[in-house]
Amino acid sequence: MNQAAPFIGKGILHTPICDLLGCRYPIVQTAMGWVADARLVAATSNAGGFGFLAAATITADQLEAEILKLKSLTERPFGINFHMFQPNAQQVIDLTIKHGLRAVSYGRGPDAKTIARFKQAGVLCMPTVGALKHAQKAVELGADIITVQGAEGGGHTGSVPTTLLLPQVLDAVKVPVVAAGGFYNGRGLAGALAFGAAGIAMGTRFLMTAESPVPRATLQKYLEAKDPSRIRASTAVDGMPQRMIDNPYLLRLESGGLLHRLAVALGSAWRWRAHTGMSIAQMLRTAVKALGEGDSAIQTLMAANAPVLIQRAMVEGRPDEGVLPSGQVAANIDSLPTVAELIAAIADAAEARLRAVSAAALHTETAV
Numbered sequence: 001m002n003q004a005a006p007f008i009g010k011g012i013l014h015t016p017i018c019d020l021l022g023c024r025y026p027i028v029q030t031a032m033g034w035v036a037d038a039r040l041v042a043a044t045s046n047a048g049g050f051g052f053l054a055a056a057t058i059t060a061d062q063l064e065a066e067i068l069k070l071k072s073l074t075e076r077p078f079g080i081n082f083h084m085f086q087p088n089a090q091q092v093i094d095l096t097i098k099h100g101l102r103a104v105s106y107g108r109g110p111d112a113k114t115i116a117r118f119k120q121a122g123v124l125c126m127p128t129v130g131a132l133k134h135a136q137k138a139v140e141l142g143a144d145i146i147t148v149q150g151a152e153g154g155g156h157t158g159s160v161p162t163t164l165l166l167p168q169v170l171d172a173v174k175v176p177v178v179a180a181g182g183f184y185n186g187r188g189l190a191g192a193l194a195f196g197a198a199g200i201a202m203g204t205r206f207l208m209t210a211e212s213p214v215p216r217a218t219l220q221k222y223l224e225a226k227d228p229s230r231i232r233a234s235t236a237v238d239g240m241p242q243r244m245i246d247n248p249y250l251l252r253l254e255s256g257g258l259l260h261r262l263a264v265a266l267g268s269a270w271r272w273r274a275h276t277g278m279s280i281a282q283m284l285r286t287a288v289k290a291l292g293e294g295d296s297a298i299q300t301l302m303a304a305n306a307p308v309l310i311q312r313a314m315v316e317g318r319p320d321e322g323v324l325p326s327g328q329v330a331a332n333i334d335s336l337p338t339v340a341e342l343i344a345a346i347a348d349a350a351e352a353r354l355r356a357v358s359a360a361a362l363h364t365e366t367a368v
């Protein structure tokens with residue numbers, strides 16, 4: 001377990017997740033593939049938040065080195081994010097326990113046996129859900145904290161907005177609930193706490209910081225996105241709804257016919273073959289099937305689109321030749337502060353907002 005002295009002083013923002021996760025503020029930096037690296041996570045945990053390392057996109061031979069790097073950058077607790085269908089899922093589980101990480105987050109999650117193993121090792125299970133029934137199922141399986149991601153959130157996302165999903169889940173489960181999807185400032189944190197949430201989790205806001213590894217040319221596209229309706233969910237990349245900034249590349253993917261989609265998917269499967277394990281013969285068989293059956297068979301190949309097209313933008317800095325996963329909240333963000341500045345500003349503003357609301361309530365009470 002990462003050992004560090006607990007933060008002293010329990011202020012108005014202190015919630016159960018601060019004790020569980022060992023952070024000063026109830027502010028979580030969620031995992032983002034190729035974005036939530038050791039540096040970003042360490043910056044978050046050092047500034048009093050709680051960061052998750054995105055392990056689903058780190059190669060098996062790099063994973064332990066990245067965890068060790070993170071441990072060298074912070075003494076504060078942090079977590080790791082993965083999904084059970086990644087090829088090295090077992091390695092992530094073993095390294096999480098070996099290195100005593102504080103928490104795991106996941107979407108399509110581990111089974112009850114694996115969750116029991118985490119819990120026995122003192123690792124908190126903190127799945128992200130986009131629907132009420134998934135929250136209930138996750139708690140049944142043993143989740144300690146639930147992150148609720150409303151439809152406006154970035155990356156793969158559901159269809160229910162945060163303002164509806166959050167109260168549904170709060171009413172249905174007894175574990176602490178963290179609100180995600182659309183948060184970026186102190187008002188949001190104060191609002192989430194007023195709903196009854198135990199904190200907020202943010203992806204896009206952390207992507208748009210000074211410590212973000214995303215190249216400047218790509219960050220510029222996020223800064224320029226000013227219309228939330230143009231940060232929209234599309235199934236064109238890998239067949240599952242994923243929220244992205246509208247760009248000409250996405251439009252081409254959506255408007256292209258079967259042959260175009262097949263060509264893009266084949267190109268991605270070829271580039272990503274080391275990870276998908278797909279042989280040339282399998283690719284060709286799937287391609288022939290796709291030409292006969294249409295979209296359902298292309299889906300298999302499309303799984304490789306997301307990593308290839310996201311990397312082009314987020315790692316190689318070629319935003320016009322790839323896709324830009326983002327929450328709608330990018331439209332409200334016009335700066336790239338350091339993580340420490342961001343967390344301090346959110347905490348200060350949330351505290352001021354909560355105090356202003358209670359002062360106003362007190363004033364109303366005494367006036368009546």
Ligand SMILES: Cc1cc2nc3c(=O)[nH]c(=O)nc-3n(C[C@H](O)[C@H](O)[C@H](O)COP(=O)(O)O)c2cc1C
Nearest residue numbers: 030031032033153154155181182202203204325327
């Ligand atoms: C660029 C990007 C990559 C993401 N990658 C992952 C991922 O690898 N695993 C995951 O569970 N969620 C991923 N997400 C979702 C975020 O972890 C988070 O739940 C979401 O961004 C919250 O909504 P917000 O962007 O409005 O803050 C990603 C989101 C973005 C914007």
